[in-house]
Amino acid sequence: xxxxxxxxxxxxxxxxxxxxxxxxxxxxxxxxxxxxxxxxxxxxxxxxxxxxxxxxxxxxxxxxxxxxxxxxxxxxxxxxxxxxxxxxxxxxxxxxxxxxxxxxxxxxxxxxxxxxxxxxxxxxxxxxxxxxxxxxxxxxxxxxxxxxxxxxxxxxxxxxxxxxxxxxxxxxxxxxxxxxxxxxxxxxxxxxxxxxxxxxxxxxxxxxxxxxxxxxxxxxxxxxxxxxxxxxxxxxxxxxxxxxxxxxxxxxxxxxxxxxxxxxxxxxxxxxxxxxxxxxxxxxxxxxxxxxxxxxxxxxxxxxxxxxxxxxxxxxxxxxxxxxxxxxxxxxxxxxxxxxxxxxxxxxxxxxxxxxxxxxxxxxxxxxxxxxxxxxxxxxxxxxxx
Amino acid sequence: xxxxxxxxxxxxxxxxxxxxxxxxxxxxxxxxxxxxxxxxxxxxxxxxxxxxxxxxxxxxxxxxxxxxxxxxxxxxxxxxxxxxxxxxxxxxxxxxxxxxxxxxxxxxxxxxxxxxxxxxxxxxxxxxxxxxxxxxxxxxxxxxxxxxxxxxxxxxxxxxxxxxxxxxxxxxxxxxxxxxxxxxxxxxxxxxxxxxxxxxxxxxxxxxxxxxxxxxxxxxxxxxxxxxxxxxxxxxxxxxxxxxxxxxxxxxxxxxxxxxxxxxxxxxxxxxxxxxxxxxxxxxxxxxxxxxxxxxxxxxxxxxxxxxxxxxxxxxxxxxxxxxxxxxxxxxxxxxxxxxxxxxxxxxxxxxxxxxxxxxxxxxxxxxxxxxxxxxxxxxxxxxxx
Numbered sequence: 001x002x003x004x005x006x007x008x009x010x011x012x013x014x015x016x017x018x019x020x021x022x023x024x025x026x027x028x029x030x031x032x033x034x035x036x037x038x039x040x041x042x043x044x045x046x047x048x049x050x051x052x053x054x055x056x057x058x059x060x061x062x063x064x065x066x067x068x069x070x071x072x073x074x075x076x077x078x079x080x081x082x083x084x085x086x087x088x089x090x091x092x093x094x095x096x097x098x099x100x101x102x103x104x105x106x107x108x109x110x111x112x113x114x115x116x117x118x119x120x121x122x123x124x125x126x127x128x129x130x131x132x133x134x135x136x137x138x139x140x141x142x143x144x145x146x147x148x149x150x151x152x153x154x155x156x157x158x159x160x161x162x163x164x165x166x167x168x169x170x171x172x173x174x175x176x177x178x179x180x181x182x183x184x185x186x187x188x189x190x191x192x193x194x195x196x197x198x199x200x201x202x203x204x205x206x207x208x209x210x211x212x213x214x215x216x217x218x219x220x221x222x223x224x225x226x227x228x229x230x231x232x233x234x235x236x237x238x239x240x241x242x243x244x245x246x247x248x249x250x251x252x253x254x255x256x257x258x259x260x261x262x263x264x265x266x267x268x269x270x271x272x273x274x275x276x277x278x279x280x281x282x283x284x285x286x287x288x289x290x291x292x293x294x295x296x297x298x299x300x301x302x303x304x305x306x307x308x309x310x311x312x313x314x315x316x317x318x319x320x321x322x323x324x325x326x327x328x329x330x331x332x333x334x335x336x337x338x339x340x341x342x343x344x345x346x347x348x349x350x351x352x353x354x355x356x357x358x359x360x361x362x363x364x365x366x367x368x369x370x371x372x373x374x375x376x377x378x379x380x381x382x383x384x385x386x
Numbered sequence: 387x388x389x390x391x392x393x394x395x396x397x398x399x400x401x402x403x404x405x406x407x408x409x410x411x412x413x414x415x416x417x418x419x420x421x422x423x424x425x426x427x428x429x430x431x432x433x434x435x436x437x438x439x440x441x442x443x444x445x446x447x448x449x450x451x452x453x454x455x456x457x458x459x460x461x462x463x464x465x466x467x468x469x470x471x472x473x474x475x476x477x478x479x480x481x482x483x484x485x486x487x488x489x490x491x492x493x494x495x496x497x498x499x500x501x502x503x504x505x506x507x508x509x510x511x512x513x514x515x516x517x518x519x520x521x522x523x524x525x526x527x528x529x530x531x532x533x534x535x536x537x538x539x540x541x542x543x544x545x546x547x548x549x550x551x552x553x554x555x556x557x558x559x560x561x562x563x564x565x566x567x568x569x570x571x572x573x574x575x576x577x578x579x580x581x582x583x584x585x586x587x588x589x590x591x592x593x594x595x596x597x598x599x600x601x602x603x604x605x606x607x608x609x610x611x612x613x614x615x616x617x618x619x620x621x622x623x624x625x626x627x628x629x630x631x632x633x634x635x636x637x638x639x640x641x642x643x644x645x646x647x648x649x650x651x652x653x654x655x656x657x658x659x660x661x662x663x664x665x666x667x668x669x670x671x672x673x674x675x676x677x678x679x680x681x682x683x684x685x686x687x688x689x690x691x692x693x694x695x696x697x698x699x700x701x702x703x704x705x706x707x708x709x710x711x712x713x714x715x716x717x718x719x720x721x722x723x724x725x726x727x728x729x730x731x732x733x734x735x736x737x738x739x740x741x742x743x744x745x746x747x748x749x750x751x752x753x754x755x756x757x758x759x760x761x762x763x764x765x766x767x768x769x770x771x772x
Binding site (some may be wrong): 186 | 493558574601643654
């Protein structure tokens with residue numbers, strides 16, 4: 001959807017003449033009361049569910065959660081996925097042309113915040129004729145958007161479903177983001193954010209950023225279970241000769257080690273390198289900076305002297321919060337802070353702390369208890385307009 | 387100390403014509419029974435205590451622990467610090483010349499393991515005429531060396547003091563090492579490890595490596611306490627103009643944000659960049675690869691089907707193990723694995739789990755309970771030869 005008008009941003013800058021990519025699933029009911037907005041996190045898009053025709057592998061990123069008969073049942077709900085501004089999956093972002101200069105935005109794309117995204121999402125809903133959402137749903141950074149919706153447009157939603165999220169980033173969270181950004185910015189192929197014009201991509205930096213990110217998405221436990229100290233298998237090596245060596249790779253020792261500092265030795269290394277390589281093929285470096293910064297900046301309590309309870313006094317929605325025990329990126333403690341602030345304000349809150357081994361990634365996986373909690377909550381919402 | 391003879395390495399390679407830098411503190415007693423070997427971790431050296439004449443800021447890295455009247459009391463013990471092979475503080479390493487080729491070793495420096503280091507240390511002790519150590523002491527990777535000593539030279543030591551250590555790295559530990567290595571290896575200034583000849587240093591990679599390392603040394607708690615979400619102070623900015631901006635840095639918003647993806651916004655970013663910059667000025671990139679690999683490879687249970695109890699059956703020393711509650715790099719759980727394996731073998735073990743907020747770094751800091759545990763244990767050792 002094209003928006004010719006100006007969108008004022010929190011930074012004081014503005015965007016105009018922008019596009020938002022979105023998808024919808026299911027049917028909007030007669031009184032337009034069954035719409036659910038799904039907000040995405042760092043590495044996702046408006047394509048939340050289903051597959052594109054003739055592309056069986058194009059499953060939406062939350063396809064296990066959203067669809068006909070699924071916990072967020074598109075036979076009952078009208079689900080909307082929107083790609084956020086500054087992202088790289090269809091909505092206007094750094095790789096698009098600045099309407100004033102005709103030059104690719106690159107590093108000149110304005111800093112966007114969670115609040116800006118929510119404002120842009122609200123305008124899209126205006127155009128769709130949706131005055132009030134049944135729910136806003138998001139995990140991680142998506143959960144921050146759901147939370148921000150309750151403060152920016154308290155009357156425009158009935159429920160907020162905030163999964164594996166936090167009221168702001170800790171110093172450690174910011175630190176990981178900053179290392180990833182430095183890896184990108186100091187890649188010589190970054191060219192100050194204007195690499196498009198040079199026909200290169202700062203893949204080295206993107207790979208490092210993704211590897212760091214990936215470590216923080218998984219739990220120590222699940223990494224040990226999946227990879228442990230397993231060496232890269234010899235079967236693999238036979239098919240795929242030893243990477244990076246010039247034919248004289250040392251034969252494995254009696255202990256199975258090859259004694260190399262640069263070649264892959266452990267399975268976990270192979271896995272991380274693969275994740276980094278894949279990511280660097282499709283993700284935009286400026287988008288990475290923008291989205292991690294939006295994470296850093298999000299802090300609704302800031303305007304209220306750091307008091308989350310005061311910040312959340314504006315919320316009117318009913319809430320479901322979900323956290324996962326082994327999530328050390330956004331730990332259960334962070335969700336409990338939100339729950340407490342809401343209870344202090346006598347808001348209606350359901351909270352589920354799911355005992356799952358998969359760390360932050362758990363919010364995208366098929367834990368049966370998690371799925372059951374989500375299904376039950378959305379069934380309750382559906383009864384309101386049934 | 388110069389060693390002309392060949393040192394066979396675990397990898398099958400060998401080193402010859404090498405130097406080990408070492409320092410001693412205190413006096414070796416008549417029956418040579420009061421020697422304590424101190425092993426260092428990634429970023430440290432043989433200079434464990436005291437200051438060099440006329441250089442008041444040259445304190446040894448464990449100066450709070452070791453010295454006259456300190457927990458490891460150099461009025462009673464003869465303390466030896468050795469810089470490990472492959473390091474960059476005086477012992478033979480990648481920046482030295484290969485005796486065969488005359489060329490700087492660079493990436494051709496052989497992979498060294500904890501076991502190799504221990505063998506080299508034992509040879510130095512031979513030269514010093516020390517048959518049996520009162521104790522081997524180390525924290526983190528240094529603790530792995532102390533543990534390995536008990537298996538490689540069980541009769542040559544009476545005590546092993548293993549602080550904030552682990553019987554091997556977890557997948558997550560290896561993962562963090564691997565990201566740091568990739569940042570270094572993919573820095574265009576690395577030149578396959580032969581950057582010396584190009585007159586450059588892969589500082590970008592070293593900075594990223596150090597930033598990642600630093601995050602894992604601190605606890606989430608202490609980072610929040612020290613930095614939290616504090617913005618870089620304006621006072622600092624007045625004295626030191628806004629870094630990276632071309633004079634047109636945006637004025638801070640009402641919320642205090644400047645809305646920038648590349649400039650420093652939070653104190654934690656400033657701190658990490660500073661740590662990275664400092665490190666990249668003095669640390670050798672090939673050393674970083676070598677030492678992190680030594681960490682990855684250490685796994686005494688490997689030869690015993692992964693059974694630590696069987697591996698530690700060879701140990702004869704009495705043990706003190708210390709861990710710190712908020713250390714998530716080498717968590718208390720990892721120390722308890724060692725304790726359990728020793729107890730399974732009916733070895734003498736003392737174990738202290740110190741409730742300290744500082745994460746892995748705690749082993750270098752002045753926690754009073756920690757200091758007291760160390761003092762008491764070394765007093766007990768001293769009574770053996772008093």
